[in-house]
Amino acid sequence: MENSQNLWPQGVKKTKQRASVLAILENAEKPLTALDICARREKDGDTAVWPSTVYRVLELFIHKGLVLKTNVRNNDMAVYELNRLQHKHYAVCMNCHKLIALENCPMDTFIPQLPDGEFQVQGHYLEIFGICQDCRPTENNPQ
Numbered sequence: 667m668e669n670s671q672n673l674w675p676q677g678v679k680k681t682k683q684r685a686s687v688l689a690i691l692e693n694a695e696k697p698l699t700a701l702d703i704c705a706r707r708e709k710d711g712d713t714a715v716w717p718s719t720v721y722r723v724l725e726l727f728i729h730k731g732l733v734l735k736t737n738v739r740n741n742d743m744a745v746y747e748l749n750r751l752q753h754k755h756y757a758v759c760m761n762c763h764k765l766i767a768l769e770n771c772p773m774d775t776f777i778p779q780l781p782d783g784e785f786q787v788q789g790h791y792l793e794i795f796g797i798c799q800d801c802r803p804t805e806n807n808p809q
């Protein structure tokens with residue numbers, strides 16, 4: 667059991683709901699909204715999947731550091747992804763809300779200068795927004 671799910675956080679009771687949300691995030695190729703997760707669960711044959719249940723599971727995983735939540739500008743939906751060891755940033759298209767992963771992180775080269783030397787930085791958010799290639803007006807597709 668322990669070998670089959672290395673990711674499972676300590677001190678969290680394993681339920682079918684939780685296991686299936688985690689499995690979906692593990693297999694996701696991009697960050698998902700809670701509704702995406704519901705839709706995928708229903709496709710997997712789960713019945714009566716309530717967004718509120720999925721949100722509760724996600725909140726628990728976030729609390730355990732297993733899942734990262736990103737709020738998308740101009741969109742009231744947050745997206746969720748597995749907290750892989752290497753974190754990612756996304757550029758958001760303001761038109762279609764598509765997320766495009768950045769290949770780097772500004773913090774790789776940035777050392778925050780904080781007045782209090784005791785402060786320990788544990789994370790950061792970065793918002794990059796613009797217009798994706800699909801939404802950019804072209805000669806064939808004037809907007």
Ligand SMILES: [Zn+2]
Pocket residue numbers: 759760761762763764797798799800801
């Ligand atoms: Zn777009």
Ligand SMILES: [Zn+2]
Pocket residue numbers: 753754755771772773790792
């Ligand atoms: Zn970063």
